[in-house]
Amino acid sequence: MALNTAFHPNALYYGDCLEVINGGADSADRWPDACVDLIYLDPPFNSKRNYNVFFDKQSDLLRSSRAQARAFEDTWYWDEEAKARVERLRRAAHMPKETIEGLYLIHGNTDAMSYLSYMAERLAALRRILKPTGSLYLHCDPTMSHSLKLLLDGVFGKDNFRNEIVWSYGLGGSSKRMFSKKHDILLFYSKGSRWTFNKPLVPATSNMLKGQMKGAASVWDIPTINNMAKERVGYPTQKPLALLERIIKASSNAGDIVLDPFCGCGTAVAAAQKLGRKWIGIDISSFAVEQVMARRLGRHDQEIKLLGIPEDYAACVKMTQSDPLSRFKFERWAINKIPGMVPNIKQTGDGGIDGEGYLLTEPVEHTRKVIAQVKSGNTTADQIRAFCHVIREQKAAAGVFITLKPISDNRTLKKNKTELGTFRLKGASSDTYPRLQAWSMKEYFDDRRRNLPNLPPLADPFTGKELPQPTLWDTPKTSG
Numbered sequence: 001m002a003l004n005t006a007f008h009p010n011a012l013y014y015g016d017c018l019e020v021i022n023g024g025a026d027s028a029d030r031w032p033d034a035c036v037d038l039i040y041l042d043p044p045f046n047s048k049r050n051y052n053v054f055f056d057k058q059s060d061l062l063r064s065s066r067a068q069a070r071a072f073e074d075t076w077y078w079d080e081e082a083k084a085r086v087e088r089l090r091r092a093a094h095m096p097k098e099t100i101e102g103l104y105l106i107h108g109n110t111d112a113m114s115y116l117s118y119m120a121e122r123l124a125a126l127r128r129i130l131k132p133t134g135s136l137y138l139h140c141d142p143t144m145s146h147s148l149k150l151l152l153d154g155v156f157g158k159d160n161f162r163n164e165i166v167w168s169y170g171l172g173g174s175s176k177r178m179f180s181k182k183h184d185i186l187l188f189y190s191k192g193s194r195w196t197f198n199k200p201l202v203p204a205t206s207n208m209l210k211g212q213m214k215g216a217a218s219v220w221d222i223p224t225i226n227n228m229a230k231e232r233v234g235y236p237t238q239k240p241l242a243l244l245e246r247i248i249k250a251s252s253n254a255g256d257i258v259l260d261p262f263c264g265c266g267t268a269v270a271a272a273q274k275l276g277r278k279w280i281g282i283d284i285s286s287f288a289v290e291q292v293m294a295r296r297l298g299r300h301d302q303e304i305k306l307l308g309i310p311e312d313y314a315a316c317v318k319m320t321q322s323d324p325l326s327r328f329k330f331e332r333w334a335i336n337k338i339p340g341m342v343p344n345i346k347q348t349g350d351g352g353i354d355g356e357g358y359l360l361t362e363p364v365e366h367t368r369k370v371i372a373q374v375k376s377g378n379t380t381a382d383q384i385r386a387f388c389h390v391i392r393e394q395k396a397a398a399g400v401f402i403t404l405k406p407i408s409d410n411r412t413l414k415k416n417k418t419e420l421g422t423f424r425l426k427g428a429s430s431d432t433y434p435r436l437q438a439w440s441m442k443e444y445f446d447d448r449r450r451n452l453p454n455l456p457p458l459a460d461p462f463t464g465k466e467l468p469q470p471t472l473w474d475t476p477k478t479s480g
């Protein structure tokens with residue numbers, strides 16, 4: 001990995017949690033054994049849902065799009081990568097052979113096995129960094145909870161299973177053919193035979209004990225976040241603070257380190273901060289880490305580190321010269337720098353589109369779509385022409401061609417810009433914007449991270465509405 005991702009409490013990391021914890025290619029960044037007290041993880045559930053509420057509603061636009069821009073995708077496939085992963089796990093010292101063999105016997109070459117093997121690698125890494133008195137809570141739903149419990153029995157040892165907690169959240173879809181689904185599952189394991197536990201007390205509900213407090217049962221009635229809730233930040237899978245506060249109070253003490261390796265908009269981090277714990281959050285989406293988390297934590301005196309993200313132009317160059325994963329990570333990060341734009345989750349076969357967003361206001365011609373392509377190497381005239389072809393084909397209002405350094409072939413750029421013309425928005429304003437825009441990381445960093453493409457506002461990818469205010473780390477300014 002080209003960037004510093006070494007262990008640091010009160011830090012947010014951008015990256016795959018497995019890569020961050022194990023230090024990727026850079027063993028100096030590998031986190032030490034037994035360094036955290038509590039782990040809460042709310043990973044993708046294999047729900048087959050793709051989280052990008054607003055884009056999903058733009059079905060007409062999506063149908064014409066070959067790209068798969070998604071905030072994150074919760075769908076797993078059995079492919080060559082999954083096959084290699086299962087083979088790796090069959091030989092791994094940290095995993096009882098029977099666990100993987102047993103799960104493979106049940107699931108075979110399926111999408112579910114792909115998901116379980118993905119989780120197996122990450123759960124084993126998480127167990128390694130847990131202190132001997134530490135605990136782990138895996139948040140999942142009934143889609144995979146039965147198989148994940150078997151997997152956790154294998155990774156932690158079945159004697160270390162503590163509770164299966166039912167989070168009863170009230171709301172939920174109804175069905176004519178089965179019972180309504182109104183709960184999630186939390187699987188609670190300790191690392192060893194001694195673990196931190198501060199039994200939480202909740203108001204008694206039975207008439208006999210009315211007005212008294214009693215120990216929380218393993219069924220928790222905590223309402224899910226409603227549309228009007230103050231704590232709502234708009235992240236599609238946001239969990240309630242009350243749920244995380246109960247877990248953190250029960251299984252850690254003040255000053256302990258709480259890790260959420262799939263932190264999303266940072267509910268666990270915000271709860272840990274509130275309760276006087278140290279915390280660490282990791283997410284594979286830089287949008288989650290940079291934009292939403294900053295809004296969640298707000299401004300305060302404590303030093304917060306943001307790791308795994310290029311801090312200057314030299315770090316960008318280093319990332320693009322590293323392994324393909326770092327390059328892909330760089331591309332996703334660069335796309336996320338344009339507020340409202342979401343990276344394509346596919347590394348290849350994206351039809352020339354690395355990210356897309358939608359204008360908040362409809363343009364006079366074309367669609368509301370704005371696409372982007374990232375080129376980390378030298379740029380050729382053919383590449384610029386090919387991108388213009390994709391802009392036309394997609395009927396996009398505009399396309400942003402993102403490079404490391406400014407494009408040197410000014411003639412080609414100018415010619416294609418002129419041919420593609422400009423767009424303007426419906427309504428009073430007569431402002432026009434070039435349909436082809438070139439934007440480089442060099443310009444971005446040289447202008448102290450304020451230089452951005454010249455675009456009207458894009459919609460928030462989760463809500464379709466106006467984007468919230470700029471974040472703690474970046475205060476972008478549109479350059480002409």
Ligand SMILES: C[S@@+](CC[C@H](N)C(=O)[O-])C[C@H]1O[C@@H](n2cnc3c(N)ncnc32)[C@H](O)[C@@H]1O
Nearest residue numbers: 016017042237238239262264265267283284285
């Ligand atoms: C269900 S959401 C977590 C929501 C979170 N509990 C909250 O309250 O906001 C799952 C998160 O895992 C992230 N993710 C998926 N794969 C990941 C990986 N390999 N490493 C780190 N984060 C990952 C996704 O980007 C997403 O934000």
